[in-house]
Amino acid sequence: MSVLVQNCRTCGGQWFPARLLCPRCGGADLAPRSIERGTVEQLTHLGDVVIASVACDPEPLLVARLHGPVEVGDVVELTDRPGPSDRPVAFVPPSGTPREELS
Amino acid sequence: MGKTTSGVSVIGAGESPYTRHPASGTTTEGVLADAVRRALADANLTTSDVDGFAACSFTLGPDHAVDLAWRLGLRLRWLMQDTNGGASAGTMLQHAVRAVESGDASVVVLVAGDLMDHQVHLRMVAEYNRATAENLVPLDMLGPNALFALLTQRQMEAEGLTRTDYGRLAVAQRAWAALNPGAVYRTPMTLDDYLNAPMVAEPLGRYDCVPPVTGADAVVVAADERAAGTRRARVLAVSARYNSDDQTGDGLVTGLADCAPEFWDAAGHGPADVDVVSVYDDYPAMALAQLKDLGLVAGGEMPAFIAERLATRKLAVNTSGGQLSAGQPGSAGGMHGLVEVVRQLRGQAGQRQVDARLGLFSGYGMVLYRYGACATAGLLEAAA
Numbered sequence: 001m002s003v004l005v006q007n008c009r010t011c012g013g014q015w016f017p018a019r020l021l022c023p024r025c026g027g028a029d030l031a032p033r034s035i036e037r038g039t040v041e042q043l044t045h046l047g048d049v050v051i052a053s054v055a056c057d058p059e060p061l062l063v064a065r066l067h068g069p070v071e072v073g074d075v076v077e078l079t080d081r082p083g084p085s086d087r088p089v090a091f092v093p094p095s096g097t098p099r100e101e102l103s
Numbered sequence: 104m105g106k107t108t109s110g111v112s113v114i115g116a117g118e119s120p121y122t123r124h125p126a127s128g129t130t131t132e133g134v135l136a137d138a139v140r141r142a143l144a145d146a147n148l149t150t151s152d153v154d155g156f157a158a159c160s161f162t163l164g165p166d167h168a169v170d171l172a173w174r175l176g177l178r179l180r181w182l183m184q185d186t187n188g189g190a191s192a193g194t195m196l197q198h199a200v201r202a203v204e205s206g207d208a209s210v211v212v213l214v215a216g217d218l219m220d221h222q223v224h225l226r227m228v229a230e231y232n233r234a235t236a237e238n239l240v241p242l243d244m245l246g247p248n249a250l251f252a253l254l255t256q257r258q259m260e261a262e263g264l265t266r267t268d269y270g271r272l273a274v275a276q277r278a279w280a281a282l283n284p285g286a287v288y289r290t291p292m293t294l295d296d297y298l299n300a301p302m303v304a305e306p307l308g309r310y311d312c313v314p315p316v317t318g319a320d321a322v323v324v325a326a327d328e329r330a331a332g333t334r335r336a337r338v339l340a341v342s343a344r345y346n347s348d349d350q351t352g353d354g355l356v357t358g359l360a361d362c363a364p365e366f367w368d369a370a371g372h373g374p375a376d377v378d379v380v381s382v383y384d385d386y387p388a389m390a391l392a393q394l395k396d397l398g399l400v401a402g403g404e405m406p407a408f409i410a411e412r413l414a415t416r417k418l419a420v421n422t423s424g425g426q427l428s429a430g431q432p433g434s435a436g437g438m439h440g441l442v443e444v445v446r447q448l449r450g451q452a453g454q455r456q457v458d459a460r461l462g463l464f465s466g467y468g469m470v471l472y473r474y475g476a477c478a479t480a481g482l483l484e485a486a487a
Binding site: 017023041042043044045046049051052053059060061063064065082091092093094095096 | 233234237238239241242243244248249250252253256257303304305306307349350351472473
């Protein structure tokens with residue numbers, strides 16, 4: 001399980017959602033990169049829905065829906081598939097980058 | 104951009120009355136026209152005097168600013184359409200001031216507003232931008248409440264704030280609203296009312312979230328000499344920032360922090376000189392963030408500032424009741440604060456009138472992914 005973010009091949013910056021040019025260096029060579037986990041920074045409840053800010057190391061910051069028992073400070077697995085799993089996950093809908101382009 | 108302005112004034116302001124539940128047949132163009140008509144009447148002008156026009160509305164489509172101008176009978180030599188929602192007042196005023204200074208226009212009307220019933224509001228928050236539609240709505244997250252709940256948690260930790268502190272701000276604004284016949288919520292609110300209200304997304308409760316309303320706000324901008332001898336609000340400075348941090352920060356610092364040095368330098372005044380303030384209050388946390396960015400409160404001092412300055416209403420902040428009590432009329436949310444500052448500086452604020460020579464307004468908005476990306480501020484001075 002993972003989420004695809006953009007990796008700038010020029011400066012190494014990582015971005016989500018997808019950008020057209022790298023905000024840090026202006027480069028156009030943005031390639032998909034698979035990120036498997038992140039740390040839950042804050043979470044809140046909208047009824048039964050748990051929304052969280054999840055920090056990847058070293059970036060980017062994601063907005064995710066948590067499934068399963070997850071607390072602030074936990075490292076959680078990231079997925080771009082909706083719905084619960086057999087273990088705690090943070091769901092982040094895909095942005096811009098088809099999976100088959102993953103290199 | 105930071106250049107001092109002194110030759111341009113706001114000479115009239117108008118607001119189409121806010122309603123939670125618009126009457127059947129109410130239209131976006133209808134409330135926009137009503138605000139324009141009221142602002143022109145306030146300035147003792149008619150549509151034939153207007154040669155510049157700017158409009159911001161989320162719900163005007165498929166029409167554009169020129170369609171609206173046509174329906175209003177405005178023949179123009181300067182026209183803009185703005186899309187910056189809560190920051191639109193500063194954006195449009197910044198452009199309008201330069202248009203008048205340069206001679207491209209002599210009398211410019213700025214208007215923002217929306218028809219915002221329940222269905223329209225749901226559609227707007229679902230289709231706000233591509234990131235919202237693709238990356239937030241699929242989380243079963245409709246609207247920005249959860250994002251600002253996360254942001255408010257960060258601010259509570261950074262500034263040592265509690266729900267009681269935010270409640271004091273909301274209660275103070277409701278006390279101002281009781282003095283404003285145009286506010287949709289005027290019944291006095293206690294701190295217990297605030298704390299016991301239903302939770303929306305912790306730590307945000309019902310009274311941390313603005314009530315959507317239908318309405319519109321407009322102002323008339325003109326060369327100062329045209330308004331000589333009348334009560335007016337001279338524009339001293341306008342500054343703006345857009346996408347100041349690529350959404351990579353904690354959202355506790357808006358673009359106004361970057362604006363502040365040039366803004367106060369251009370204005371020739373400092374934050375301590377301000378008599379009346381309208382700060383964009385989509386959530387209490389954002390009102391506080393902008394007050395900090397503009398230098399009205401220092402970091403680490405927010406709880407005492409709220410208790411001593413806001414709760415007591417010794418500092419006149421959001422004297423209309425703000426959007427939290429007056430209502431959020433879609434894209435007119437930003438114009439609401441400018442209209443209130445103009446009314447205060449022109450002595451038209453009725454029971455809530457304060458003794459004011461300098462008025463500050465700020466705008467904030469356009470949530471891209473994690474928080475708002477547009478920030479604007481203006482300083483105006485009473486002149487006669």
